[in-house]
Amino acid sequence: MKRFSILFLALLFGKRMHAQEVKTSSTDVAPTSKSLFNPENKRKDSRKGDFYFHWGYNSSWYGKSDIRFQGPNYDFTLKDVVAHDRQSKLSWDYLNPALITVPQYNIRVGYFIKDNYSISVGWDHMKYVMDIPQTVAITGYIGSNISQEQVSTGTMAGNYNGQLINVKESMLTFEHTDGFNYANVEVERYDDIWVAPSGNTSLTLETGLGGGMIVPRSDVRLFGLGRNNHWNIAGYGLSAKVGLKFYVWKNIYLQNTTKVGTTNLKTIHTTGWDEYDKASQKINYLENLWVIGVQF
Incomplete structure (x- = not known):
């Protein structure tokens, strides 16, 4: 016993x-995290299963693009059109809850499927404004009276084969200012560059690929005929991004990201006669955004 x-x-x-x-x-x-940079210190907690949300603002730059206009008695293309964004002046509008969607903004929600991979959905609200006046080449034809309302085109009527014309406001205004919206899904990867000994503060490299729909609200006047149109799914876009994410604390971060993208817009609303008139264009862009976010 x-x-x-x-x-x-x-x-x-x-x-x-x-x-x-x-x-x-x-x-x-x-931790299960992996990093290309192999920092001296490691995070003590895995991000897998966490969500994140961020909000911020952007600046955008656009490559030259061709814009094709089609409708009753006209079909012409303006070549190598120059356009810029329309950045709102720095003011309290950026912090006013009733006006924070007026500037060019970004909103995104994501989920970490692994410690260093996430999938997210977001809305990039950019603005695209064609420079007026500007001199461009034109191909196609313009009738003396166009669209359902038989609007007079005056001296611009004729056939074109690459001639240079000076586009003035009397002929055209063309904007995606409410805006040039990119509704997208992205997959992101994270690589820690630096981690504080506590593990709560860190600097992380984010890279990602995305795709989605372009949902512009286009403000167009073609020979005086047009309006600020309603939102519509005009086409699609693809993008790639790289950025730095600084965790001020374990769950709060600041981020700067540069995104390059290409878009194909096939059905842009123009005169208000959506069943008859439309425009199409392919836009390449560069976007830089600053955001503040929370991970939970």
């Missing part, structure tokens, strides 16, 4: 020691 009691105590004590060793070692295991 005495031998049995000693054996039982030895087994019980051995199990407790083994359990304590397992528990201790589990806390010392390096």
